[in-house]
Amino acid sequence: MTTIFKLAWRNVWRNRRRTFITMASIFFAVLLSAFMVAFQKGAWDRMIDNVVGYYFGYAQVHQEGYWKEQSIDKAFAIPAELQSTPQDIHHIRIVPRIESFALASHENYTTGVLVVGTDPVAEDSLTKLSTRVISGRYLLPGEEGALIAEGIAQNMKLGVNDTLVLISQGYHGVNAAGKYPIVGIVNFPSPDLNKRMVYLPLEVAQYFFGAENLVTTVALNLENKDAVPPAVKALRKALPSGEYEVMDWKQLMPDLMKAREADAAGAYLMLFVLYVIIAFGIYGTILMMTKEREYEFGVLISIGMKRLKLGATIWIEIILLGILGSIAGILGAIPLVYYFNTHPLDLSQMSEEATGIYEKWGFDPIFPTAFEPGVFWVQALVVFLITAVLAFYPLLKIIRLKPVEAMRA
């Protein structure tokens, strides 16, 4: 066994140029594929984080059926379990909201808006809403005042201290009407949110909708995606079954998930093409090496080396190249991906046309790469496996090699 390794290891360094070419192709393969995956994953992670961060949160609880048919009539009183369970697991805070549509008017202008009654403090810790204030100030708990999105302010010629009139149908059909002074204006990159969001303090909105102590949505303030599954699981167990729906971000945003899958499919196709190119490159060097060494293989078989043993030696030789190349690839990819993680690609300098698409989806056209261990070792492993499979080619050749013919050349 040690003989085989010794032979393989020395052969690796025998033709430095060939070793370098093979290692370089493996190196660039890992580098490119890791970068591609990190970029793709990073863009989507950010997109989801943005959408989640702007509004949804990573998970929400509603009355059963609310998400399908969003009606104020599905408002509910927060049960004790929903207060205590998230608190018990990792001190997760909840953000209770009451949400429904209303007609907003000011002077001659009228527009449809989404009224969100929320706890200003809890809301801010989840969505950092206060940082979006561009004029006036943020909401105070319990005050009779409204925070409106910039788009509404522009369309309706509203400013801070102006009065917004809201009319809607409240809980179980009661008439809802109210006048609220505007305390502040917020900006969202997403035009969609920017033209329809109106925030009121939770109690004020509950009064407006005639739904005292009721909420339509409870968002969970979770640190990150990893905290979602245990929290969702615990809540589903704690809440009486059939009465509430506990939904994670994937269920909340099925359209976005579909778009992500479609994009991922495209990225995998590109990755596959890259792998095929890589495979041909590596195969080429292996082919050359096998051809060049046929004579030597002939001698080794003649003097009594078994074909499988010889094949194994060459396989290990290529495997060693694969390992070295993959490690080099990882080491090269880490700084590259890290750089683009801390210095994200910023497309906001590009034309309106290009950036518009991203704004429509609700996020800034800035793309940091995903700097995660998985990105590196998965790509290194894939490229290594491709190499390991191709390394069987010399073995197949050696099994059929006729020493006499190999040595005639």
Place this chain on the structure above:
Amino acid sequence: MKNIITKGITKVYNPDTIPVVALDGVDLEIEQGEFTAIVGPSGSGKTTLLNIIGGLDKPSHGSVTISGTEITKMRDNKLIEFRKEHIGFVFQAYNLIPVLTAEENVEFVMLLQNRPSAERDQRTTELLEAVGLGDKRNTRPAQLSGGQQQRVAVARALAPKPDFILADEPTANLDSKSTENLLDIMARLNHEEGITFVFSTHDQRVIDRAHRVITLVDGKIATDELQNPEK
């Protein structure tokens, strides 16, 4: 009794396209201890004969029996095993594994045989001394002259104590001094240790050193004569 017996060996290359008859009914017997040259014009079948005797190639017809075992009937893996134990090869050139030192090259077949390390070391030293390369044991083939490489190849062929050493034009790439040196070593090993050598050659000075000269013409044995070697 250790010997090689061939019966009616015929070798036809490309039987289906343009057949080439390389050997045509060769009957031969080689005894242990011989120092035999196979000679003949280019294309007369010397290489083909040595390859078939050594089990590297199969005859189209006829049989080869080595020390009572008919190798022409053996399966490939068995045959590789048999070669390793009974036959040593020395080729015209590039015999050695380039990434191994002289010593490691000689040791290689013994490693394949799983011989104990003490035995390997002792025999390697002994053989390198015997071919006059005791001081080159840690040198790689690329740093050895053609003659030195062929001597290492002889030492390697001897390492597993084979019954026969087959050498196809071992001196073809050597200058006359190296040729003489290699022949001296082979003759001494034959004389003192009774090792059997069968070698092909074009070189008259090499032919002159043989005890027996088999001449091939068009794949047939034309003459087979014993002689008293010069020197």
